[in-house]
Amino acid sequence: MTTTYSYACKEFPGMEACPGRFYAETEDELWKLIELHAAVAHGEDAATWPAEDRAQLKALIKTERAEN
Ligand SMILES: [Zn+2]
Numbered sequence: 001m002t003t004t005y006s007y008a009c010k011e012f013p014g015m016e017a018c019p020g021r022f023y024a025e026t027e028d029e030l031w032k033l034i035e036l037h038a039a040v041a042h043g044e045d046a047a048t049w050p051a052e053d054r055a056q057l058k059a060l061i062k063t064e065r066a067e068n
Pocket of ligand 1: 018019020037041
């Protein structure tokens with residue numbers, strides 16, 4: 001049983017044009033990918049994100065379970 005955590009940047013309001021899409025085995029790893037992407041692609045510093053932005057982003061994280 002493997003869980004895949006995924007996030008599509010374009011689902012965040014204002015990011016509709018971004019093709020960035022990330023997959024990871026843990027939510028911790030996914031956050032790292034999202035934060036790195038935000039820095040490289042959008043020039044954002046994740047350390048400055050307000051709690052409500054993080055909550056909104058967290059709500060967009062999808063989990064998928066696969067039997068294997
Ligand atoms: Zn993006």
